[in-house]
Amino acid sequence: MKFLFLLAGILAVAFITALAHLQLLAALSIPMAMLLFLVGFPLVAVAGKSSLLWGLFDLDLSPRLRLPIRHYFATLSAFVVAGSALCIIHIVLLGGHDRFDLSIPHFWPMVAGVLVFDRSNGSPLPRLLLVLSGISIWFMAFALFTSWTQDRSRSLVRMIAGILLALATGAALAWLVVHDGIGILQWAAGATANSGLAAWLGPGYQEHWEAHLAAALAALLALLLYAGLGIYGRLVLGKDKMVAALIGPLMAILVLGWAGSALQFFLGRWHIPLLLVVAICGWINGMLPWSDHTYTLLPRNTTPAPPPFQVLTAGGRNCAVLVASAGGGIQAAAWTAKVLEGLHSSAFGPQFDRALCLISSISGGSMGSACYVNWLNPDVQPAGAVTPFLAAADSSLDEVSWGLAWPDLLRVMLPLPISIDRALAMEKAWIANSGSRSLDLALSDWNLPTSRGALPALIMNSTMVEVGGPLLLGTSDANGGEKDLISGKQRASSCWWDGDQLHVYTDPKTKAKHKLDVPVVRAARLSATFPVVTPAARPVQADHEPHMMDGGFYDNYGMATLTDWLDQALEEQAKKAAPGNEQVKRVLVLQVNGFPPSNFTPPKPPAGRGGWVSQLIDPVKILVNVRTAGQVSHRDVEMEFLRDKWRARGICIEDVHFELNDTDAPLSWHLMPKQKAAIANAWVTDQKVVAAHRKVEEFLAACPPAAEKVNTRVETAITEALPSA
Secondary structure: OOOHHHHHHHHHHHHHHHHHHHHHHHHHHHHHHHHHHHHHHHHHHOOOOOOOOOOOOOOOOOOOOOOOOHHHHHHHHHHHHHHHHHHHHHHHHHHHHHOOOOOOOOOOHHHHHOOOOOOOOOOOHHHHHHHHHHHHHHHHHHHHHHHHHHHOOOOHHHHHHHHHHHHHHHHHHHHHHOOOOHOHHHHHHHHHHHOOOHHHHHOOHHHHHHHHHHHHHHHHHHHHHHHHHHHHHHHOOOOOOOOOOHHHHHHHHHHHHHHHHHHHHHHHHHHHHHHHHHHHHHHHHHHHHHOOEEEEOEEEEOOOOOHHHHHHHHHHOOEEEEEOOOOHHHHHHHHHOOOHHHHHHOHHHHHHHHHHEEEEEEEHHHHHHHHHHHHHHHOOOOOOOHHHHHHHHHHHHHHHHHHHHHHHHHHHHHHOOOOOOOOHHHHHHHHHHHHHHHHOOEEEHHHHHHHHHHOEEEEEEEEEOOOEEEEEEEEEEOOEEOOOOOOOEEEOOOOEEEHHHHHHEEEOOOEEEEEEOOHHHHHHHHHOOOOOOOOOEEEOOOOOOOOOEEEHHOOOOOOOHHHHHHHHHHHHHHHHHOOOOOOEEEEEEEEEOOOOOOOOOOOOOOOOOHHHHHHHHHHHHHHHHHHHHHHHHHHHHHHHHHHHHHHOOOEEEEEEEEEEEOOOOOOOOOOOOHHHHHHHHHHOOOOOHHHHHHHHHHHHHHOOOOOOOOOOHHHHHHHHHHHHH
């Protein structure tokens, strides 16, 4: 019992002391968060196999010399972050008591005696290197494990050598900061002693001026590393291997840690909360015109986007295949490209190319669809171009991470106009992955081959933030129905817009309207603009400038646009053809989904569930879950209504599902080697996928030959395959 009272007393004293030193604890929160990130983040990402974060730790060797350059800089970054955190903690514990004017007797400096910077027992350098190396090795051990187990062709010895070399470099930097034999700190202290800077800064600085100079030197070396990696990333963007994605969050934490801690320590004299300063700076930053993310436009091709009926019957089609490609990050992109490429390469590939008339895509599916149509285009694609699956499955996470940690972080911290952001960096990665610059062409450049039947129509769906409705960026004019009072065009719903309507600029002097467009890769990016990964952006040089977000917020399956487009095409066909003489009487809809179907069976509530906490969480939970359930319901109901409507009029509409059975798919933009292999294997081993493939072949086998050839790329294959079919 006495022991319990003693323990309670100690805890009470510790609690009161902590409250009295609350400001000091707040100042320690930033460096402690830096250390916690180094220790805890690998456990969350790798040990927990987080599909969103695990790919960060997949570091391959340099493509040319097969050297562990990425392991080297990732290790050095972790070493510098850990050293910066310990340096900040040391400064706060030494001078924070005086800076924050705490009246309680000095308690915290006693803690400094157990830190690696304590000089009472000789040089602190050995202890410092031991701690920093241990933290860095712990962090990089997860990257080493991931890198080697994912691809055994990567040399384990070389990767370990890169890590050890980085530790040696970090040791040299630590010696430069800590060791007093070089005389830099003494010279700097003497040079600034008479300047009055320490006296002007006040308590907390002047008592430990040499320690602050050592911290300034450490911060300078850290910023030099940050600047060097950032400049290198900008020079090789879209050209060569980028800065490893794992380095991005480390560098962001490094810069924010130094800036936040320095500002918090300085403002502590007047007890000004750091969050208040951050809020004020955020408000000022939001008022600057260049703080918003925008995207530029191109001149629109003079060839208008063909209407649905023209696309449906182009090239003498008598049966049609339409594709709805669902969203879901890089896995959706890779799976969409694999399905389309697999059908193209099958025995009935020529018939598939003839019948394919529309791809309606969302988010990651838009990227995979764009890679396929770009590869299929015989006019712009060079020989030896990267196949759609390889292009869509190639990572762009390095570029996104670089964009977050460098241009976008600087955009937040400095009131400077910065022309590039992580979205533009991702576009450059996609272009490089495709092996062709043709993805950078205006989307309307594909209007002419689409109208002739040489290419399928491609509609990539985005969502307008301010309106909440979809924006259709494509090569077919899908608007019909109610007249739009703004543009004078027809469209199915007042909340639906397309790029031809939105991207219009009216000259204020001449009042002339100029039609603008976006590159193909930008249309795919706007369709895949998911929060944090890529920013919401608005067009410039346009009369209307809503912000664009991921198309999955409105419809994650692409079926809303597909059913509307198909209904318009069939209605126009019915008007132009005599009853019973319709050109297209059979339609097959392919629903491509990179995830297995959702389970909507209501579960049993767990034991103990309830109370006010549950009442707070449930409204948010239902908002998240109803989005998926509502979209699935609308998808299935709209498809059934369309099928019933046209069955009564002699048109047969069938559908088939290509679903990838992987519940833990990465929602980021990186696939590891084993994940790529799993997608490729699913095409030939998954029984449901094989059955869906067989159903497509049966549909195509029953279609009579088209009246004319439509794609010069596959003319030879058509000639060879049609007799055997």
